[in-house]
Amino acid sequence: MQKTRDIGKLKEIAKNLRKDILRMLHTAGSGHTGGSLSAIDILATLYFSRMRHSPDPSFSGPRDRFILSKGHGAPALYAVLAESGYFDKKHLMTLRKMNSILSGHPYSPSTPGVEVCTGSLGQGLSIANGMAMALKLNKTDEKVFCMMGDGETQEGQVWEAAMTAAHYKLDNVTAFLDNNGLQIDGVVKDIMGIEPIGDKWRAFGWEVFEIDGHDFGQILDALDKADRTKGKPSLIWAHTVKGKGVSFMENKVGYHGKAPDKDELDRAMAELDAA
Amino acid sequence: MTEVKMKSLRDAYGQALAELGAENENIVVLDSDLSGSTRTSVFAARFPERFFNMGVAEQDMISTAAGLAAAGKIPFASTFAVFASGRAWDQVRQSVCMGRMNVKIVASHGGITVGEDGPTHQALEDIALMRVMPNISVIVPADAHETAAAVRAVAGIDGPFYIRTARDKFPVLLPEDFSFTPGKGTLLREGSDVAIVACGIMVSKALEAAELLSAEGISAAVVNMSTIKPLDEELTLSLAASAGAIVTAEEHSVIGGLGSAVAEVISENDPVPVVRVGMRAAVGSSGKPDELLNKFGMTTEMVVSAARKATGMKKEKAPGRSRTVLSG
Ligand SMILES: Cc1ncc(C[n+]2csc(CCOP(=O)(O)OP(=O)(O)O)c2C)c(N)n1
Ligand SMILES: [Mg+2]
Numbered sequence: 001m002q003k004t005r006d007i008g009k010l011k012e013i014a015k016n017l018r019k020d021i022l023r024m025l026h027t028a029g030s031g032h033t034g035g036s037l038s039a040i041d042i043l044a045t046l047y048f049s050r051m052r053h054s055p056d057p058s059f060s061g062p063r064d065r066f067i068l069s070k071g072h073g074a075p076a077l078y079a080v081l082a083e084s085g086y087f088d089k090k091h092l093m094t095l096r097k098m099n100s101i102l103s104g105h106p107y108s109p110s111t112p113g114v115e116v117c118t119g120s121l122g123q124g125l126s127i128a129n130g131m132a133m134a135l136k137l138n139k140t141d142e143k144v145f146c147m148m149g150d151g152e153t154q155e156g157q158v159w160e161a162a163m164t165a166a167h168y169k170l171d172n173v174t175a176f177l178d179n180n181g182l183q184i185d186g187v188v189k190d191i192m193g194i195e196p197i198g199d200k201w202r203a204f205g206w207e208v209f210e211i212d213g214h215d216f217g218q219i220l221d222a223l224d225k226a227d228r229t230k231g232k233p234s235l236i237w238a239h240t241v242k243g244k245g246v247s248f249m250e251n252k253v254g255y256h257g258k259a260p261d262k263d264e265l266d267r268a269m270a271e272l273d274a275a
Numbered sequence: 276m277t278e279v280k281m282k283s284l285r286d287a288y289g290q291a292l293a294e295l296g297a298e299n300e301n302i303v304v305l306d307s308d309l310s311g312s313t314r315t316s317v318f319a320a321r322f323p324e325r326f327f328n329m330g331v332a333e334q335d336m337i338s339t340a341a342g343l344a345a346a347g348k349i350p351f352a353s354t355f356a357v358f359a360s361g362r363a364w365d366q367v368r369q370s371v372c373m374g375r376m377n378v379k380i381v382a383s384h385g386g387i388t389v390g391e392d393g394p395t396h397q398a399l400e401d402i403a404l405m406r407v408m409p410n411i412s413v414i415v416p417a418d419a420h421e422t423a424a425a426v427r428a429v430a431g432i433d434g435p436f437y438i439r440t441a442r443d444k445f446p447v448l449l450p451e452d453f454s455f456t457p458g459k460g461t462l463l464r465e466g467s468d469v470a471i472v473a474c475g476i477m478v479s480k481a482l483e484a485a486e487l488l489s490a491e492g493i494s495a496a497v498v499n500m501s502t503i504k505p506l507d508e509e510l511t512l513s514l515a516a517s518a519g520a521i522v523t524a525e526e527h528s529v530i531g532g533l534g535s536a537v538a539e540v541i542s543e544n545d546p547v548p549v550v551r552v553g554m555r556a557a558v559g560s561s562g563k564p565d566e567l568l569n570k571f572g573m574t575t576e577m578v579v580s581a582a583r584k585a586t587g588m589k590k591e592k593a594p595g596r597s598r599t600v601l602s603g
Contacts, residue, residue, distance in 0.1 A: 065346075108374040116345055117373040120365055123338045127370055130342020130350075133327060137303070137348070144342075157366070160335035168327070 014044040020079040025259040028096040034242040034255040036076040038180040047080040055085040069124020070149035071105040086113030122155030151183030165233040166205025173233040180242035213238025281444040282419035289314025291423040313353035313383040337363040341370035344377040356382035356398030385439035386526035388564035403531025411435040413504040417478035424455035446479040460507040466496035470514035477524035484578035520585035529553040548588035550581040
């Protein structure tokens with residue numbers, strides 16, 4: 001797919017990706033709906049507007065990388081990878097099934113375009129840092145993007161990695177915080193508050209850009225600013241809505257790990273079509 | 276036994292790593308504030324731009340190493356064996372092993388010979404913890420020369436490896452130009468009544484034990500089984516066939532380590548007595564390495580009595596049993 005900065009086009013792409021996510025989760029009968037929908041606008045922007053990448057294994061140009069640290073958002077990653085041509089879209093309907101190339105959480109050996117294994121939360125930013133260190137040694141301007149959940153930042157390793165990226169001045173790392181306010185057991189601030197989260201990242205030596213994670217203009221603008229940030233890593237602190245795009249799923253804890261049934265799928269599709 | 280030369284495994288690692296660094300600029304090294312102890316400091320001094328001290332953050336270190344590997348580097352990550360295997364277990368599992376990342380974990384201070392630092396620092400579970408994970412190979416070298424050879428060998432093989440070194444100096448057993456092949460045990464002494472399969476510091480004790488046993492009329496073979504995973508099954512089964520009784524010896528819990536690996540293969544294919552020498556107490560204590568090995572039964576004498584027991588079991592279990600010798 002051609003890269004685009006056209007916001008109307010990105011909206012259209014994201015709408016179709018949301019449909020793919022809902023269809024694949026419905027067919028799978030299980031999986032993580034809410035966090036896939038909160039992340040998809042950012043993933044769409046990365047894969048169809050910002051990252052230099054190609055599904056062609058012989059592609060040798062500069063290649064940016066993406067790590068979905070919140071691995072349970074795999075349906076969102078699979079949707080953008082299929083749309084980018086890493087594998088045929090028909091595989092989406094095999095999600096979580098026996099012998100599928102699409103595991104419940106990202107498993108690199110079986111899925112083209114998936115860089116590393118994630119799912120056990122908290123490890124992705126460290127991996128992104130390692131890639132960024134290698135790219136710096138290679139003296140290329142390739143970049144590494146990473147996405148974390150807000151609940152995920154309760155993991156200690158996230159803060160080890162936050163220190164590392166600042167210490168080694170990894171300005172080729174841009175991390176996204178999918179700040180949808182919810183985790184499995186409830187509201188993040190009730191379970192284990194993370195605020196003041198922007199101050200925490202700043203205190204750890206990061207440049208922080210606070211945005212609406214569903215506003216393509218703001219996502220693109222923050223990515224441009226992160227590009228211009230030298231000598232330190234950037235965190236794009238994205239306020240998002242869990243279940244975004246489907247009214248009855250939005251901000252509902254219950255849709256964290258629940259796939260839509262037939263009725264829910266039909267209603268969700270109708271809503272997306274009407275939007 | 277004649278006067279033996281003692282050499283440090285971690286020194287051998289540090290030296291080999293620095294040499295590799297000079298030969299291959301894709302070699303990068305990570306440590307978690309223990310570079311002086313693990314000896315990655317030798318590499319760090321020569322190649323500072325390719326050395327990453329991660330601070331006291333072993334989980335971050337292991338996942339970062341996976342990222343470096345994903346982008347084409349050959350990372351060696353070092354810390355103490357307790358931290359590499361215990362603190363960062365989930366990172367080794369998911370970030371490194373599942374995706375078969377080209378990460379080499381070389382952990383020092385394995386076993387009870389850590390000594391004075393005491394129970395919390397004595398890794399007696401690391402072989403078990405590492406062995407159970409997917410795709411990773413586990414190597415416990417017997418001496419400094421084997422350490423250097425193993426480090427060189429794994430640098431050239433794609434995929435995850437765990438190599439355990441030690442704080443203490445170990446007797447030198449193998450020639451300096453020893454060529455190491457992962458997955459292959461080395462027969463150090465022939466014997467027909469019992470085979471002693473050992474790794475690490477226990478290999479030298481196994482050789483001493485074989486000497487003592489021969490005075491009693493027991494002929495003991497000795498194998499250095501430095502690769503615990505994948506285990507050299509062919510050699511293990513040929514020993515079972517030729518000796519009919521096996522003793523394992525390791526500086527590790529008798530649960531889950533070399534003894535378990537050998538017993539698994541033997542019991543499924545050709546059941547003969549297997550007697551394990553290793554750590555049987557719940558935890559160690561502070562003390563000097565030799566005092567600790569004595570107190571917790573990882574000694575030449577223990578190997579000797581295990582060999583007596585194993586040969587005795589063989590006679591009790593199968594009087595006059597004729598054994599088929601494996602061909603090939
Ligand atoms: C180490 C680890 N512990 C627990 C889990 C189970 N788990 C999966 S998702 C999740 C909540 C994550 O919340 P958040 O990061 O906010 O994700 P999002 O809201 O974006 O879905 C938990 C606890 C896990 N995957 N990994
Ligand atoms: Mg959340």
